[in-house]
Amino acid sequence: KAGVTQTPRYLIKTRGQQVTLSCSPISGHRSVSWYQQTPGQGLQFLFEYFSETQRNKGNFPGRFSGRQFSNSRSEMNVSTLELGDSALYLCASSAGQYIGGELFFGEGSRLTVL
C-alpha cells in the first residue's frame, strides 16, 4: 500500500514569491492535514481537510491556504513568501471520519526562502 506522497521534496524560492505544495494521501484516506515544522516552533498545525471541506484551521495568516480535491489529493499554497516561511511542510492523511485520528505522514516538502 503506497504511503503519503508529497511533491516537490525540496524547493527554493525568494521573498515575495508564492509556492504550491502537493500531497497525495494513502489510498482510501479522506482526511488530509498539513503541518509546518521549524526548529524553533516545532510542529505547528496549518489546516485539515475532509471530503473537500476544511474542518480545522491553525493560527496562520491568510497567506497560507489549502484545498482538497474530489480524489482526496490536497494542495497548500503560500503567497508573498517571507524568510520565516522556510520550513519543512508535512502532510498527513487519516482514515477516520473524526478529527484527530492516527496520522500517517509524508516525507515532507522542504521550503527555503531566500
Next chain:
Amino acid sequence: ELKVEQNPLFLSMQEGKNYTIYCNYSTTSDRLYWYRQDPGKSLESLFVLLSNGAVKQEGRLMASLDTKARLSTLHITAAVHDLSATYFCAVGFGNEKLTFGTGTRLTIIP
C-alpha cells in the same frame, strides 16, 4: 487550549542503559500517539494509546498512558544506537485536532 509538554527536550544516553521520556498534557484526552522522526525524515507512527492504563510494547520501546495523571511515558530499555531519533507525543480529544509535544531528541552514545 490543550497544551502538551515533553521532557526532557534533549537526552543523551549510553548504549545499554534504560531511560524514560515523559509527555504531560493539560486537559482531558481520549487518545495519545507516539511518533519517531529521524533527521531529515518524516514522522513514523510508533504507538496508539486509547484508554487509561494502556501499555504497548515494540522491541526496546514501551509506551503507557495514565489519563488521570494526564501523563504518558515512553520507556527505552537497553538502548541501542539505532534508537537515536526525535520522539513526539501527540494528544487528542473528541473532535479536536491532534496537538503535538515539543519533541525529545534522543542520542544514544556507544
